Amino acid sequence: MESVIQTIAYGIVVGALYGLVALGLGLIMGIMKFLNIAHGSFIILGGYVCYWLFTLWKIDPYLSIPLVIIAMFLIGLILYKLTLSPLLKLPHIGMRIDNSLLITFGVIYVLDNAATLLWTPNVRSIVTSYTGEALNFFDIKLSITGLCGLGIAVLVAVVLHFILNRTYFGKHVRAATQDADAASLSGINVQRTYLISCGIAVAMAGVAGVAIVSSYSITPSGGLSWLLIGIVVMVLAGEGNINAILPAGIILGLLESASIFVVGAQYRQAVALVIFIIVLMFRPQGLFARRE
Amino acid sequence: MLEISHIDVYYGDLQALWDVSLTIGDGEIVTLVGSNGAGKSAIMKTISGLLKPKNGSISFDGIRLDRLPAHRIVELGISMVPEGRRLFPQMSVLENLEVGASIRAARKVRHDTIDWIYELFPILRERAKQRAGTLSGGEQQMLAIGRALMSQPRLLLIDEMSLGLSPLLVQEISRVIKDITKSRKLTIFLVEQDVHMALSMADRGYIIENGRIQDQGDAKALLCSGHIQEAYLGIGPAEKTG
Numbered sequence: 256m257e258s259v260i261q262t263i264a265y266g267i268v269v270g271a272l273y274g275l276v277a278l279g280l281g282l283i284m285g286i287m288k289f290l291n292i293a294h295g296s297f298i299i300l301g302g303y304v305c306y307w308l309f310t311l312w313k314i315d316p317y318l319s320i321p322l323v324i325i326a327m328f329l330i331g332l333i334l335y336k337l338t339l340s341p342l343l344k345l346p347h348i349g350m351r352i353d354n355s356l357l358i359t360f361g362v363i364y365v366l367d368n369a370a371t372l373l374w375t376p377n378v379r380s381i382v383t384s385y386t387g388e389a390l391n392f393f394d395i396k397l398s399i400t401g402l403c404g405l406g407i408a409v410l411v412a413v414v415l416h417f418i419l420n421r422t423y424f425g426k427h428v429r430a431a432t433q434d435a436d437a438a439s440l441s442g443i444n445v446q447r448t449y450l451i452s453c454g455i456a457v458a459m460a461g462v463a464g465v466a467i468v469s470s471y472s473i474t475p476s477g478g479l480s481w482l483l484i485g486i487v488v489m490v491l492a493g494e495g496n497i498n499a500i501l502p503a504g505i506i507l508g509l510l511e512s513a514s515i516f517v518v519g520a521q522y523r524q525a526v527a528l529v530i531f532i533i534v535l536m537f538r539p540q541g542l543f544a545r546r547e
Numbered sequence: 548m549l550e551i552s553h554i555d556v557y558y559g560d561l562q563a564l565w566d567v568s569l570t571i572g573d574g575e576i577v578t579l580v581g582s583n584g585a586g587k588s589a590i591m592k593t594i595s596g597l598l599k600p601k602n603g604s605i606s607f608d609g610i611r612l613d614r615l616p617a618h619r620i621v622e623l624g625i626s627m628v629p630e631g632r633r634l635f636p637q638m639s640v641l642e643n644l645e646v647g648a649s650i651r652a653a654r655k656v657r658h659d660t661i662d663w664i665y666e667l668f669p670i671l672r673e674r675a676k677q678r679a680g681t682l683s684g685g686e687q688q689m690l691a692i693g694r695a696l697m698s699q700p701r702l703l704l705i706d707e708m709s710l711g712l713s714p715l716l717v718q719e720i721s722r723v724i725k726d727i728t729k730s731r732k733l734t735i736f737l738v739e740q741d742v743h744m745a746l747s748m749a750d751r752g753y754i755i756e757n758g759r760i761q762d763q764g765d766a767k768a769l770l771c772s773g774h775i776q777e778a779y780l781g782i783g784p785a786e787k788t789g
Contacts, residue, residue, distance in 0.1 A: 346559075423645075423654070430635050430646045436597055437633035439617035440626070442649040442698050446616075 268401040270508020271408035274501035277488035279459035285495035289355035293362035295478025301464025302473040331457025370475035380472035404466040412501040487531040493541020554603030563589040576735040578745040581755035587738040595627040596620045626700035630707040632691040636680025647697030664693040685716040746770040
């Protein structure tokens with residue numbers, strides 16, 4: 256019984272991190288219909304920015320989050336201006352998705368090679384005084400970094416929910432998501448809305464990078480596995496359903512943890528991909544898609 | 548107020564408008580009528596900035612519009628009710644109205660404007676929290692007009708208001724629009740397939756066929772013209788005399 260509760264708790268902690276990983280990806284896909292497959296590389300880049308701040312200036316990884324957000328937000332603006340904004344002229348959404356996939360595939364090469372030049376291909380991680388420490392709740396052991404990741408994921412999801420539902424900018428984002436032309440006719444500067452949204456999405460990738468480099472280790476080519484997780488969570492949540500991303504991440508985390516009991520820890524990622532295929536086959540609109 | 552001068556407009560490689568010129572004066576209700584595919588919506592989209600003319604110019608109170616993005620044109624005081632309403636279906640009625648007041652000047656007075664819209668269309672107050680996609684066709688049209696009015700426009704463009712609505716509902720919405728033009732000194736440019744309704748409501752009218760303006764003049768005179776009666780109202784010479 257104890258191990259079951261421990262597994263559930265671990266699944267929630269890992270799942271929240273999966274949700275955090277997918278938030279930025281889902282935001283760009285939901286709003287602009289761009290599939291940013293360089294998202295994993297941006298997560299790794301965020302992790303490296305945090306690593307640099309820690310090793311060069313001894314800034315605690317969690318205290319460095321505001322600086323990482325600013326740096327990654329600016330990188331997101333550059334990404335949008337240089338690579339994604341020209342795609343808005345394409346007449347069909349399908350063409351936008353296809354071309355963004357090709358362009359961001361190129362971005363992966365640029366980012367991964369830049370990371371190799373700057374930080375070498377060696378594995379990097381952050382070791383603080385609390386790394387490896389765990390807290391006990393009723394005999395359930397949870398690492399401090401894992402709990403911090405959970406807290407950050409919930410905080411980011413709540414802030415994003417607040418921005419999207421309670422602010423004028425959020426209403427602009429949601430309007431542009433549903434009908435960009437009608438949004439323009441309502442006086443919304445859709446281009447600026449997209450630009451800022453792209454900045455926010457890449458900043459969120461950076462925050463995910465902080466949570467990852469604090470709990471795990473990173474390498475320049477490590478973005479792909481995080482991208483896969485992000486895509487699985489995004490599909491589980493349903494395209495454009497940003498509010499469902501964190502719950503979808505937690506479901507994936509719980510299923511993965513449960514699979515350790517059934518098929519063993521070594522098949523964990525395979526289980527995630529099987530779930531992905533099953534959802535695509537039987538509920539391609541996602542688990543949380545609302546009926547219109 | 549608005550002057551369109553010799554514009555040519557294309558959808559990709561396909562030319563939709565040829566050398567179109569028209570004017571809309573302050574406080575007027577002007578209508579553009581024509582059959583399906585004649586180029587009516589192309590003119591609306593060009594005025595509102597969704598399409599750019601290849602040649603010619605559009606000016607509003609002396610300011611050139613034809614190179615401005617759509618949101619800047621809204622800031623200048625032109626708002627559009629698009630064909631098919633184009634609401635934000637997953638947002639509530641209230642949120643749709645709030646999004647209509649996205650420009651800074653309108654945002655400051657949005658609460659008063661929303662109250663005014665609710666007075667014009669009381670059903671929207673009852674539906675305030677309901678998602679726009681679940682409204683009936685008539686309610687959606689009211690919301691689309693309300694959303695366009697939220698930006699406090701001086702010129703309101705209405706594209707195919709009567710499409711898919713019952714005659715009774717069209718009559719009711721037409722009455723509200725006429726009231727607004729008087730009380731708020733709003734100028735209306737109405738694009739319609741329902742020629743009789745549009746010309747009955749308007750001060751002046753333009754007839755468009757195959758992307759070219761074919762006729763123009765006083766709306767009542769156009770309504771009585773033989774060409775309009777034969778081509779659009781289905782009244783043949785025998786019926787007119789008989």
